[in-house]
Amino acid sequence: MSRPKVQVTREVFDEVLDYLGQHFEVTANQDDRPFTPEELAQALTDKHGALTVLTDRIDAALLSHCPQLKAVCNIAVGYNNFDLKAMSARAVLGTNTPGVLDAATADFTWALILATARRLTEAEAWLRAGEWQGWKLKQFLGMDVQGATLGIIGMGRIGQAVAKRARGFDMPVLYYNRTRLAPALERECNARHASLDELLAQSDIVTLHTPYSADSHHLLGAAQLAKMKPSAILIHAARGGVVDDAALIAALQNGTIAAAGLDVFESEPKFNPEFLKLRNVVLAPHIASATTNTRRNMAMLAAKNLVAALTGERPPNLLNPDALK
Ligand code: GLV
Numbered sequence: 001m002s003r004p005k006v007q008v009t010r011e012v013f014d015e016v017l018d019y020l021g022q023h024f025e026v027t028a029n030q031d032d033r034p035f036t037p038e039e040l041a042q043a044l045t046d047k048h049g050a051l052t053v054l055t056d057r058i059d060a061a062l063l064s065h066c067p068q069l070k071a072v073c074n075i076a077v078g079y080n081n082f083d084l085k086a087m088s089a090r091a092v093l094g095t096n097t098p099g100v101l102d103a104a105t106a107d108f109t110w111a112l113i114l115a116t117a118r119r120l121t122e123a124e125a126w127l128r129a130g131e132w133q134g135w136k137l138k139q140f141l142g143m144d145v146q147g148a149t150l151g152i153i154g155m156g157r158i159g160q161a162v163a164k165r166a167r168g169f170d171m172p173v174l175y176y177n178r179t180r181l182a183p184a185l186e187r188e189c190n191a192r193h194a195s196l197d198e199l200l201a202q203s204d205i206v207t208l209h210t211p212y213s214a215d216s217h218h219l220l221g222a223a224q225l226a227k228m229k230p231s232a233i234l235i236h237a238a239r240g241g242v243v244d245d246a247a248l249i250a251a252l253q254n255g256t257i258a259a260a261g262l263d264v265f266e267s268e269p270k271f272n273p274e275f276l277k278l279r280n281v282v283l284a285p286h287i288a289s290a291t292t293n294t295r296r297n298m299a300m301l302a303a304k305n306l307v308a309a310l311t312g313e314r315p316p317n318l319l320n321p322d323a324l325k
Contacts, residue, residue, distance in 0.1 A: 071309030147232030151203025154210030
């Protein structure tokens with residue numbers, strides 16, 4: 001019997017290709033050139049499975065070109081690039097990579113919190129530009145993180161990991177989530193449930209950890225930013241689109257809030273260029289989960305999901321069980 005054919009849409013670690021090669025006929029893309037939607041549809045026409053990344057859109061239009069496709073496994077915890085309804089309608093399984101990136105993403109959130117509160121990239125740019133003439137009492141004054149109130153929007157695994165790290169900074173933690181955590185978990189996270197309005201009004205640092213969907217589109221826009229303290233900072237390492245970037249730029253320009261640390265943007269990688277003109281931002285190119293170990297674990301978990309899906313087992317991180325019917 002011929003082996004199932006799978007496409008890996010972007011560069012992965014060699015061991016992932018070796019593992020997939022034990023089960024499938026693999027077409028890789030180690031040159032790492034992103035496919036256009038047309039190229040992706042073309043590449044998947046004769047494939048049974050795919051290992052994808054968050055920029056590969058899997059929707060009805062694409063699926064209509066891929067009659068053999070049985071499973072698409074995202075190397076990401078977010079899966080807003082999947083139209084799950086369209087996938088289920090064609091019995092195509094979708095999977096993601098939850099869990100393995102929580103620590104790296106929470107650590108990077110803290111890197112953004114500290115860098116933004118202490119104006120690290122602004123100070124480094126100034127030093128690199130040769131501006132440093134000597135020590136000054138009032139140079140690059142930032143904001144205290146210890147004791148500040150931390151507001152976490154989206155209290156899934158990553159939000160909880162961010163909350164647990166706040167203990168070392170003696171911070172009161174508020175969280176807003178559609179469903180409230182069990183009391184034991186609230187205690188473990190040392191966090192109190194609040195309404196979005198209360199969280200925005202009381203927090204010194206607001207950090208977002210909610211997935212992107214139609215429901216969370218522009219969850220933070222001009223009206224919500226206006227509810228924050230003028231001294232507050234916003235941290236965003238969730239998904240572009242959860243924040244209205246144009247409204248955020250206006251809020252940073254006119255002092256509605258003090259600063260922002262951002263790892264994700266609308267229309268990545270062509271983000272709003274006005275961000276580059278602001279001094280009160282720390283900017284990163286969507287790297288919150290980017291440690292060697294974590295990215296290896298994400299790619300391997302996606303590969304394991306693909307092997308399970310195409311060998312008749314239930315993939316461990318199945319997103320659309322109704323596709324099995
Ligand atoms: C990265 O953004 C992910 O969703 O894993």
